[in-house]
Amino acid sequence: MIKKLIIIAVAFFLCSCSMQQHYSKIDTIIKSGECDRAVDLMAESKSSYGNNARLIFLMDSAMVHLECGNYDQANKFFHEAEALGEKLWTESLSRHAISFVSNDLVLPYAGEDFERALINLFSALCYLRVGEYDEALVECRRLDTLLSGYNTEYNDKNIYKEDAFGRYISGLIHEAAGELDDAYIDYYNAFMVYSKDYTTSYNTSPPSFLAEDLLRTADKVDRFDEAKRLVPNYLTKKYRPEALPKNTGKVVLIHLNGKSPVKKENKIVVPTPSGPIGIAFPKYVVNTPECRSSRLILKSGSKTFKVNSEIAQNINSIAVKSLDDRKVRVIAKTIARAVAKQLAIKTISAAATDKHDKSNRRLVEFFLNTANTLLLERADTRTWRTLPGEIYICRIFVPEGDYTAYIKKCGGTPAKIEQVRIKAGETRFLLFNSIY
16 A cells, blocks of 8 residues: 555656646747747647646646637637536545545646636636627626635635626626626726725735726716715816717737746654654745736827736735635645544554564554655645736727737837727727736
8 A cells, every 4th residue: 555655656756847847848939939839739748737637737728829829729728627627626525535545636636716717717818809708708707606606615704705807807898898887887896806805915906997997987877976985085086077088999908927826835744753744735936027017009100009007917916815715724634634644554554563563563653654754745736837927907098090009018128919900989908928
């Protein structure tokens, strides 16, 4: 039995090294702009992920296709990932008994709660890019339903209760479709979640233009007084309904920036006469992006329009806070596993030695505890590593016309995004990715 577990531990170690190399290759290839090679590498690496990390393979594949502009293909992977994530999350806890023998790495990775929620969010972004706004709205609703389910399961004790950015995107889509009552409700809820949960937990305040969007739609659906009670007075005073020019269209830039955090192992080892006893649990390590600002520039002939983006989703903070939020559950399970292993080790050592030979029994226990602590007690450090660390957003109203869209990051040289044709009353969504 012990030999088998040691073989499993060695296999996990080798697999971990292999995946580190895989992500290094993906980073290098995408940075060089060779998207076709990145897509091919993902397909070739399917077996490297293994069955227990199939969800991560699906999510990584989706993000690589998104990076490469293959939005339909990305959504195929997102939908498959959504179905698998739901299945793994809802399956019976009785199937997790094997993790008490070794560690959580022997189980299929079901994803963090926020990771499964972000599947729907990024699927919505893919639909926005191909102009399928109804489908994007469906994904926003699925995101909201998913988080509501978590709230029910955890008795409203989880920190990631609602997604303010998803609410705001939903509001933008409803407003683009002329569904102003629905747009107002989404803007209202987004502003409320940003002002309370996001500001407190993730240090992410409502984007400055969200207040204007909320008040504008509130004005049109006769709910201005209600909106005023939510929006700070100094912002309400700035609102001017006549300030928006007529015959304009709206351009929304969504900027994915920086790499998401990675999980590292925390291990506590306690020496005992029977050998060292250890418990291991994961923690997130944040890689703060070098550049944390951007500006959208639209040029049409001699006319130039500019607007600064603002952070709308701090995935780094959401990841760290979400893991901290369930740390008690993680550590409780880890301690329970350590107790179960101790009982198993005592049983094995008793069976392997003469009942009168206490010195040999202690020696066997010492060896087994040492082997367990060094080789088997491992934290589950699997995570969705192709996510961005932050999402920025900006929006601007411009007259009808043909424009060249640029993004300027941290005062650098503007980079061209694409050519866009804007019609009055139309909303166009742009996506720029600087994860790599």
